[in-house]
Amino acid sequence: ETRLIKDLLTHTAGYAPSVAFYDPASVPSDLFSQEKNKTEEIIETKLEFQRPRGGDQIPLYSDIDYMLLGLVVEHISGTSIDQYVANNIYHKLGLKHTLFNPLNTNNNYQKSNFAATELNGNTRNHTISFPNVRTHVLQGEVHDEKSFYSMNGLSGHAGLFSNLYDMSILTQIMLNDGTYEDVKFWSKNVQDLFLTPYPYDPTFGLGWRLNRNKSLSWFGLHASDDAYGHTGWTGTCTVIDPKYSMAITLLTNKRHTPCINGTFDGEKYETGKYGKIMTLVYESMLLHKDPPKKL
Structure with missing residues (x-):
């Protein structure tokens, strides 16, 4: 079946949310892999879609989508993804x-x-x-x-490390519509395309999540309708709000907590839920001059 890059970016390609390639007890023997080249072959030739592709497909988050997107970058560029982003973005x-x-x-x-x-x-x-x-x-x-x-x-889909200083520069590129100082990475038209709401779920753009219907609590109470961002499973969250020329990056390690019956204690902490932290930042920066209230 044919799939488009847009399908991968919007999580509408129909792949399962995750496939435990690394665990022979969780997948058929022909899908087991603990080696990149073999995993690449499996994804490209053996992995079946769980849902049909359709114009009214509701997005379902899948790591496989972004694993495949990384492989697309490697195939087109002829270099590994780490070298590609380093040479074309980070070093610049x-x-x-x-x-x-x-x-x-x-x-x-x-x-x-x-x-x-x-x-x-x-x-x-x-x-x-x-x-x-x-x-x-x-x-x-x-x-x-x-x-x-x-x-x-x-x-x-996973593996990139960073810190707040570098993240402040990367998010500033988005606030600058694709440029930083004298370097242009993409046009405003391209950025606008990535931030266009998906028709059947306006919280999805291309790659980004959008604050269009206020259903994503991690944006907090005060993010504008134009805000967008993403979260990470280990405890990270970025919100970029062009209305206020502001970007917030929260780097926590909420999974580094006791895990009882498959649930991490960090999930209970407000820092791990993101939304109240984002609300406090907005209130401190934009709404009043008083110290933020206690959670």
């Missing part, structure tokens, strides 16, 4: 802390430079096991299992 901006597989590079990074993201590896408090599963505290390694075990840490 002078960013030194945004990269894949930081502990495997020659940048002299140490584990202590990174927030930890789970206490017992990928075991969920020793309740999950599969070949080569990590049991140590995850620090400086991509947390996502598909990225780490099946894609060698290089994937379009």
Whole structure:
């Protein structure tokens, strides 16, 4: 079946939300892989769609969409995704802390430079096991299992490390409609296309989530209708609001908390829910001069 790049960007291609390629007990033998080249072959030739493609398809988030998008970038550019984004984006901006597989590079990074993201590896408090599963505290390694075990840490859906300084520059490019200082990365027309609401769910753009119907609580109470952003499973959230020329990036490690019956304690914390934090930032920056209220 034919799928378009737009289908992947809007999560309407019909792939399953996730496929545990790395765990032989969770997938058929022909879908098992802990090696990037094999995983790439599986995604491109063996992975079946779970839903038909249709013009009225409701978006269903899928990691597979962005794994495949990363592979598309590699095929078109002829280089690995880490080298492509480094050479075409990060180096041009002078960013030194945004990269894949930081502990495997020659940048002299140490584990202590990174927030930890789970206490017992990928075991969920020793309740999950599969070949080569990590049991140590995850620090400086991509947390996502598909990225780490099946894609060698290089994937379009997970594996990129950064810090607030670099994120402030990357989000400023969006506020500048695709430019930063004297470097132009894309046109305003392209950016507007990516921020156009998907007809059957206006909270989806191309890649971004949009605050169009106020249904996404992580935008907080005061984000404008033009605000957009994204969250990350380990505890990250970015909101960009062109109405106020403001971008907020929240980097937490909410998964680095006790995991009981598959649920992380960090999910209960307000920092891990994002919305109230975003509300307080808006109130502090825009609505009044008083200190923010306690949560």
